[in-house]
Amino acid sequence: DAKTTQPPSMDCAEGRAANLPCNHSTISGNEYVYWYRQIHSQGPQYIIHGLKNNETNEMASLIITEDRKSSTLILPHATLRDTAVYYCIGKSGGYQKVTFGTGTKLQVIP
Amino acid sequence: SQTIHQWPATLVQPVGSPLSLECTVEGTSNPNLYWYRQAAGRGLQLLFYSVGIGQISSEVPQNLSASRPQDRQFILSSKKLLLSDSGFYLCAWSVRGMTGGAQLFFGEGSRLTVL
Numbered sequence: 746d747a748k749t750t751q752p753p754s755m756d757c758a759e760g761r762a763a764n765l766p767c768n769h770s771t772i773s774g775n776e777y778v779y780w781y782r783q784i785h786s787q788g789p790q791y792i793i794h795g796l797k798n799n800e801t802n803e804m805a806s807l808i809i810t811e812d813r814k815s816s817t818l819i820l821p822h823a824t825l826r827d828t829a830v831y832y833c834i835g836k837s838g839g840y841q842k843v844t845f846g847t848g849t850k851l852q853v854i855p
Numbered sequence: 856s857q858t859i860h861q862w863p864a865t866l867v868q869p870v871g872s873p874l875s876l877e878c879t880v881e882g883t884s885n886p887n888l889y890w891y892r893q894a895a896g897r898g899l900q901l902l903f904y905s906v907g908i909g910q911i912s913s914e915v916p917q918n919l920s921a922s923r924p925q926d927r928q929f930i931l932s933s934k935k936l937l938l939s940d941s942g943f944y945l946c947a948w949s950v951r952g953m954t955g956g957a958q959l960f961f962g963e964g965s966r967l968t969v970l
Contacts, residue, residue, distance in 0.1 A: 779957050787963075788945045791960065794958060836957035842904055843889065843904075843949070844901050846898065847898050
């Protein structure tokens with residue numbers, strides 16, 4: 746797995762865009778970037794993943810730099826329900842073992 | 856659609872007692888299955904994963920064991936619980952072999968308190 750680095754915590758005002766960075770400078774060409782979030786006392790929830798191109802779904806957008814050494818998860822209009830720990834994972838497809846780091850604790854402020 | 860069920864949701868057990876947590880997945884075949892643990896205020900620790908019936912990989916030496924008696928059933932067990940086994944246990948599954956193979960789907964979790 747690629748080693749990922751995330752800030753331990755971030756704040757975001759409600760209604761504003763939350764931009765969560767992840768550094769994965771050692772990622773290899775066949776490793777995808779995955780994002781999950783974990784709301785308190787719940788299991789992690791898959792958000793989005795990508796390889797090279799930027800991706801968007803109903804939950805978020807994923808921007809991957811051209812050199813693939815970093816990425817940013819964007820929650821376009823953060824709500825209080827987006828307060829959670831966000832995990833970034835670098836992973837090859839088809840590999841079974843999936844480990845999580847410490848993630849970024851996002852606090853959305855009213 | 857695929858669903859994952861995990862039980863019991865909450866468990867309070869004395870030290871030295873046995874443990875059995877069960878997880879089943881519906882709506883898919885040949886999934887990868889996972890057990891994670893999260894101690895209070897801590898991150899997710901991968902305990903076991905399985906790519907098929909009877910195939911279990913253990914990630915950390917511990918007081919726990921896992922079994923996969925059927926394709927979509929994953930069981931976490933202990934013969935004698937320790938205080939340090941307290942935590943939030945999560946079962947998860949993923950599609951085997953796909954490029955999105957790290958797209959995990961988690962159960963609701965089982966909160967274990969050992970007294």
